[in-house]
Amino acid sequence: MTTVTASDIETLRETSDILGIDALLTDEEKATRDKVRVFVDARIRPNIAEWYDKAHFPLEIATELGELGVLGMYLHGYGCAGRSAVEYGLAALELEAGDSGLRTFLSVQGSLAMSSIHKWGSEEQKQQWLPGMAKGEIIGSFGLTEPTAGSDPSSMKTFARRDGDDWVLTGSKRWIGLATVAQLTIIWAQTDEGVRGFIVPTDAPGFHATVLEPKLSMRASIQTEIHLDDVRLPDSARLPDARGLRGPLSALNEARYGIIWGVLGAARDSYEEALRYSLERxxxxxxxxGYQLTQQKLVDMVLEIQKGALLALHTGRLKDAGTLDPVQISVGKLNNTREAIKIAREARTILGGNGILLDYSPIRHAANLESVRTYEGTDEVHTLILGQHITGIGAFR
Incomplete structure (x- = not known):
């Protein structure tokens, strides 16, 4: 066995950037990427196998990510970093190179919970919650999916009824990240006036969250089921500007955008693990x-990672320009997730029998990506979104 050093991997990473995509990034974007990469190397890589094995989410990492400035990092004001969409994407990529579960925290906290408050909340709500959330001192979650309403949120059964000046919420939510450790959950509910969003403190009477386990994917993160038993809230808990499904779907698009970048981190890490191993073994x-079959596998991985990076970067530039269409997000989420899971699986084959050990990352990434390809819109849902765009005919029902 030969030894491939960290310096060698950086050289190999540069060699793998055949199209010179790194040159398309600004110095500021590279600095953000490198800062998050250093954090992942120091904090996540040495611990992730144990966290994954024990199904442990390291709660202390919330404030650490807050100090890193990546929570709600593309939002402006209220203690948020106000960085670009491309910088946020690069941060998501580097975090998911560590683990999808840790990148999911970034998404649930920033893209779902914080963005809902930032976009649809009152000034008082923004001042009350966002600064603490940006620091990771307050954890948020996002309750849209239900046991019988996943891909079709319009069929949600959770209902909020008026009772004088209050609202009373009843229903269930499922596959809700972080709700057992969060201080607030954004709950979307049907009302007599259509879908509305509410900031629900998780210590409110009638709010019950339980962890969904055991899992074979996303083990270093927390997914829960929520039961709302006549949870009473004042009208000040309602997101005043959120009306209809536009509210939750706008947050989902923010999360889907981050996934376009994030899955490339899992793919790149799987490829680099396979490349390192193939040079040593x-x-x-x-x-x-040195064998042709191995080189073909490695080349196919690099091609898809490079194409996916160009797609992510182009999507990010569109987002920063304010011209990004939701259907373009579906292109990236569908393509990059689908290719990332193929890369993780193929990388594992190069590792042979050793590839089933948590000492090596590809099988963990592959298992995690089974979840990533399911949440924020399944492959099938994004296919139908694109199919409708191409043909003008909706085929959802």
Missing amino acids: LQFDKPLA
Whole structure:
């Protein structure tokens, strides 16, 4: 066995950037990427196998990510960093190179909970919640999906009824990230006036959250089920500017955008693990990397990672320009997630029997990506979104 050092991997990473995509990034964007990469190398990589094995989400990482400035980082004001969409994407990529579960925290906190308050909340709500959330001192979650309403949120059964000046919420939500450790959950509910959003303190009487387990995917994160048993809230808990499904769907698009970048981190890390191993592992007296079949696998991985990076960067530039269409987000989410899981699975084959050990990342990434391809719109849902765009005919029902 030969030894490939961290310096060697940086050189190999540069060699793998065949199209020179790194040159398309500004110095500021590279600085943000490198800052998050250093954090992942120091804080996540040494611990993720144990966290994953024990199904442990390290709660202390919330404030650490707050100090890093990546929570709600593309939002402006209220203690948020106000960075670009591309910088946020690069941060998501580097975090998911560590683990999808840790990147999911970034998404639930910033893209779902914080963006809902930032976009649809009152000034008082923004002042009350966003500064603490940006620091990671307050954790938020986002309750849209229900046991019988996943891909079709319009069929949600959770209902909020008026009772004098209050609202009373009843119903259930499922696959809700972080609700057992959060201080607030954004709950979307039907009302007599259509869908509305509410900031629900998780210590409110009648709010019950339980962890969904055991899981074989996203083990270093928390997914829950919520039961709302006549949770009474004042009208000041309602997001005043959120009316209809536009509110939750706008947050979902923010999360889907982050996924376009994030899954590339899982793909890149799987590829680099396979490349490193193939250069070190001797078989029939020469490195695995010296065989044609191995080189074909590695080349196919690099091609898809490079194409996915161009897609993510173009999507980010559109978002920063304010011209991004939701259907373009579906292109990125569908393509990059689908290709990332193929890369993780193929990378594992290069590792042979060792590839089933948590000492190596591809099988963990592959298992996590099974969840990523399901949440924020399944492959099938994004296919139908694109199909409707192409043909003008909706085929959802």
